[in-house]
Amino acid sequence: MREIINLHVGQCGNNIGKQFWEVVSKEHGITPMGTYTGNDERQVTRLPVFYVESSTGRYVPRATFIDLEPRMTDVLQATEYGNLFHPNSFLTGRIGAANNWAKGYYTEGAVFAPVVLDYIRKLTEMCNNVEGFKMFHSLGGGTGSGLGSLLIKQLSEEYPDLHYMSYSIYPSPVVSDVVVEPYNALLTQQKLIENVNQVICLDNAALYDLCVRILQIPMPTYENLNQLISYITTGVTASLRFPGQLNSGLKKMGVSMVPFPIMHFFAPVFAPLLSKPSWDYAKLTTQDLTKEVFYPEHVMCAIDPSVGKYITVNLVLRGDICSKDVDLELLKIQNDHRFSFVDWIPNNIKTTLVDVPHFGFFRSVTSLISSTEIRSVFKRIQEEFEVMHKKQVFVHWYTQEGMDPEVFEQVFSVNEDTIGVYAQYAEDIDEDGD
Numbered sequence: 001m002r003e004i005i006n007l008h009v010g011q012c013g014n015n016i017g018k019q020f021w022e023v024v025s026k027e028h029g030i031t032p033m034g035t036y037t038g039n040d041e042r043q044v045t046r047l048p049v050f051y052v053e054s055s056t057g058r059y060v061p062r063a064t065f066i067d068l069e070p071r072m073t074d075v076l077q078a079t080e081y082g083n084l085f086h087p088n089s090f091l092t093g094r095i096g097a098a099n100n101w102a103k104g105y106y107t108e109g110a111v112f113a114p115v116v117l118d119y120i121r122k123l124t125e126m127c128n129n130v131e132g133f134k135m136f137h138s139l140g141g142g143t144g145s146g147l148g149s150l151l152i153k154q155l156s157e158e159y160p161d162l163h164y165m166s167y168s169i170y171p172s173p174v175v176s177d178v179v180v181e182p183y184n185a186l187l188t189q190q191k192l193i194e195n196v197n198q199v200i201c202l203d204n205a206a207l208y209d210l211c212v213r214i215l216q217i218p219m220p221t222y223e224n225l226n227q228l229i230s231y232i233t234t235g236v237t238a239s240l241r242f243p244g245q246l247n248s249g250l251k252k253m254g255v256s257m258v259p260f261p262i263m264h265f266f267a268p269v270f271a272p273l274l275s276k277p278s279w280d281y282a283k284l285t286t287q288d289l290t291k292e293v294f295y296p297e298h299v300m301c302a303i304d305p306s307v308g309k310y311i312t313v314n315l316v317l318r319g320d321i322c323s324k325d326v327d328l329e330l331l332k333i334q335n336d337h338r339f340s341f342v343d344w345i346p347n348n349i350k351t352t353l354v355d356v357p358h359f360g361f362f363r364s365v366t367s368l369i370s371s372t373e374i375r376s377v378f379k380r381i382q383e384e385f386e387v388m389h390k391k392q393v394f395v396h397w398y399t400q401e402g403m404d405p406e407v408f409e410q411v412f413s414v415n416e417d418t419i420g421v422y423a424q425y426a427e428d429i430d431e432d433g434d
């Protein structure tokens with residue numbers, strides 16, 4: 001059994017971390033005080049992957065909450081689950097990175113990073129056989145993006161054989177009006193391309209839209225968006241946390257999902273997604289749920305995978321699932337001309353069954369899709385970046401922190417190359433006449 005260390009960086013990383021640990025603890029029968037009160041062997045067999053058992057029998061998350069200002073971590077510590085975490089796992093600076101990637105990467109963050117790395121080393125030393133790191137962060141601010149980038153870079157230099165996964169929240173002007181977010185996002189994007197093995201792209205634009213359109217919440221809050229995110233963070237990890245038919249590790253998941261190193265960005269989907277009034281009326285068979293994760297309107301980043309090509313797909317099916325029904329439905333989807341799969345990866349849909357249901361659901365599916373269309377998220381950010389960069393607006397905030405202005409050009413071109421790689425495989429559609 002290989003342990004995973006969780007890094008929650010910046011406001012967004014802390015917020016989505018809070019929700020992740022609450023749901024995970026409920027699923028494993030662990031109280032907010034870290035006591036196991038469940039009665040199901042399946043809840044405990046793989047606990048060491050995510051929790052350390054203290055000598056008094058208390059279960060402590062393998063996690064650290066990092067922020068350059070104390071506001072969010074103070075809020076988190078004051079919640080019902082605040083005592084679940086080791087008091088030393090909250091690592092905070094004093095003044096924040098003020099929405100400036102360069103502060104998080106070059107100045108405030110760089111001064112603070114050694115403290116964080118020291119703590120992470122301690123967490124690593126407590127493991128028997130650590131498999132890797134999962135980082136939770138946003139791309140739009142200064143800390144989760146800048147300090148997050150720096151930590152991942154330094155960790156991957158120190159532990160090159162470990163596996164790196166991130167839950168990365170892409171910004172949207174619908175949710176936040178901080179004008180420099182596209183700069184921060186593209187600067188982070190380059191580090192995600194270079195230093196992370198698997199990036200799960202959660203996009204505030206799509207999450208907001210899903211809340212309004214499908215959940216019928218007219219004015220969604222971060223709490224609403226984060227609830228959707230928690231379906232993904234807990235769904236994706238279910239096969240790591242519970243014994244299952246086809247158990248997979250973090251690295252194994254990557255092996256079947258990443259055909260070329262650069263193609264490691266995934267669009268997440270969850271089913272069922274229903275508004276409160278619809279719950280009692282919905283039919284939620286295994287086949288329906290399997291089909292639903294291929295609906296473009298359920299994807300949690302603003303892309304339509306059915307327009308491009310599916311490269312690989314990973315499904316985690318939980319609860320009362322009939323595997324024959326899953327196979328039947330997947331066969332139908334693969335033969336449906338509306339869904340186009342690359343023909344150079346045979347069996348590009350992987351399924352994992354976990355019989356322990358998702359908290360609050362009796363049956364559910366979480367899916368990660370590698371699609372050529374992921375490039376539209378990168379393109380959107382790039383276009384917003386370009387509008388400002390052409391006029392060199394706000395650049396001084398970054399150069400004041402010691403950043404070479406050429407870095408802007410570099411990250412732009414790295415992002416453009418990545419878009420190009422995905423475009424190349426999407427174009428096969430036309431050549432093949434599919």
Ligand SMILES: Nc1nc2c(ncn2[C@@H]2O[C@H](COP(=O)(O)OP(=O)(O)OP(=O)(O)O)[C@@H](O)[C@H]2O)c(=O)[nH]1
Nearest residue numbers: 010011012015097099138140141142143144171176
């Ligand atoms: N989905 C979601 N997005 C969030 C949340 N909090 C902030 N964001 C988004 O994250 C971006 C801002 O980043 P933050 O995480 O607040 O910033 P930070 O990492 O703390 O960095 P600084 O505050 O600049 O030091 C914006 O795009 C916000 O819309 C959250 O709880 N949920």
Ligand SMILES: [Mg+2]
Nearest residue numbers: 010011096143
């Ligand atoms: Mg902050």
